[in-house]
Amino acid sequence: MLRFLAAAAALLAQDPHYAGKAVLKAPAGYRDWYFAGSNVGIAYSPEPGRDEFFKNIYIQKSAADAFRRTGKFPEKTMVVMEIYKPETNASPAKRGQFQGAFVGIEVAVKDKTAVNEGWAYYKFFDEPGKPTPTAKAFGKAACWDCHEKHGAADNVFVQFYPRLRDKD
Numbered sequence: 001m002l003r004f005l006a007a008a009a010a011l012l013a014q015d016p017h018y019a020g021k022a023v024l025k026a027p028a029g030y031r032d033w034y035f036a037g038s039n040v041g042i043a044y045s046p047e048p049g050r051d052e053f054f055k056n057i058y059i060q061k062s063a064a065d066a067f068r069r070t071g072k073f074p075e076k077t078m079v080v081m082e083i084y085k086p087e088t089n090a091s092p093a094k095r096g097q098f099q100g101a102f103v104g105i106e107v108a109v110k111d112k113t114a115v116n117e118g119w120a121y122y123k124f125f126d127e128p129g130k131p132t133p134t135a136k137a138f139g140k141a142a143c144w145d146c147h148e149k150h151g152a153a154d155n156v157f158v159q160f161y162p163r164l165r166d167k168d
């Protein structure tokens with residue numbers, strides 16, 4: 001019974017929690033969720049060297065399973081994008097980059113009770129490495145438009161996340 005309650009509580013903890021209308025609390029424990037993939041240097045500015053970060057993508061296991069079955073993400077899906085600065089001093093290796101200082105997380109949440117357009121977008125840092133406990137959803141034009149237009153499935157960039165993109 002206790003084990004069942006603990007499992008139920010852990011699953012509930014993976015739902016979005018709000019401090020107000022479209023004001024999301026930072027998700028806890030997301031590193032133990034389903035790891036969808038990572039990438040490096042995908043940037044919105046064309047200049048090389050700017051915004052070139054490592055990113056790790058996590059999603060609730062239940063949402064990943066539902067997507068793989070149906071091609072849609074269920075309500076309350078949260079996709080967490082964790083951002084790290086690249087570090088080059090990988091001694092004793094002579095070259096290569098690894099994930100250095102933690103920058104912060106951005107989160108996409110499918111919740112039509114939060115925003116009319118269905119997916120809301122949040123950023124949990126003002127300055128790199130200084131996480132904020134809550135974040136307010138951005139306006140539709142700032143994030144949703146690009147995601148809707150270019151994300152391969154249901155607003156999400158699954159084309160870049162092997163464990164959602166590939167069949168096996």
Ligand code: HEC
Pocket residue numbers: 039042043044055057079080081106107108121122123138142143144146147151155156157158160
């Ligand atoms: C010009 C297009 C564009 C805009 C505008 C944009 N994004 Fe993204 N976003 C991307 C791309 C491309 C990815 C793929 C992964 C990456 O960037 O590393 C992505 C991935 C994400 C993810 C991971 C989940 C997913 O949907 O794939 C989150 C969370 C996210 N962006 C948050 C935001 C937030 C917050 C904003 C607004 C402040 C924003 N994005 C604006 C292009 C965009």
